Amino acid sequence: MFKFFAQWFSKQDKRQKIAEISLLTGAGVGLLASFILSIETLVLAKTPNTVLGCDLNAVISCSSVAQHWSASLLGFPNAFIGLMALPVMVTIGVALLAGTKFPRWFMVAAQIGVSIGFIFALWMFYMSFVEIGMLCPWCLTLDVGMLLIFGGMTRYNILTGVITGKKVKKFVQNDYDIVLLMIIITLAVVMILAKFGDQLL
Template structure:
């Protein structure tokens, strides 16, 4: 028992894998929380389309303005419902990985594909919010951050476990360039938001 705990804490490869799974867990938790809140607010707007929501902070930060746009229900129901249905799966996978579970290669590759699809959808929603609607949704941004963390954690784990055997991916993760890319992307998005909305944010 003690040796297992020691390996979990101090084995270099396990530390990297566990850190990746933990990042995935935090991202999944953030995304699930945001999806849950957005789902509640979608139900509130269904009752009253003119309702003022708790995250309607300013002309630039308004959940209701985004939620009332057609892109917020691309499949005929609120997009947040998709997160409520799918993100618990990511939470479960992350917890299982932290507990030492080993999933088949095909399963982890399928999870990776699902995360990529989710990230593409999140990017599209950010584009619609930033460019088309011209208003940002705080909880949507939280969900976007969660998706970035899921992609980072899951990709690192899969590369370390060789579920993704691409040499290029091995070099990127080995050099920490994936972390640098995610951080740089977050910084660029923050700068772009400040540049466009400025004082309207407050």
């Protein structure tokens, strides 16, 4: 088993494999979160006063976030967007791991789509953290998934020359992008703890 993975990694740049795994993992995690959020949205539509399993206290409440106007920005639940878009990301991740080489225009389009999704996830985090003042565990899970997707896609496109530039390529080759990703996650955790603190328990 370990020999198989060692041979598999040796066939390609390990940095590129990390990018592909990050993309696929993020897409899988995000799809799971979107699926659960979609079910919860349908439950709330049927019985608005239902207490969901992730309604733990005054701070951690999926239903409060789901009933805010920002949870249906396009007129339907945001989670449905994930159900439509994330299977595509899963497919791309699996294909890249299998050695598929997509045309440059396709990867550029994928990068644009992923970037828009990442910006949307950041906006949703802002709305939850600042405007609503409550946290949805599955929304946060989806945010982490989008961060992994964006990081993986960007890393892959830089390493394969879809995104050009000596500085950005050196940045990724030194694995500084992974450090940046860890900093973003750590910063988000610190912000949540600083604002809500003991209310989380």
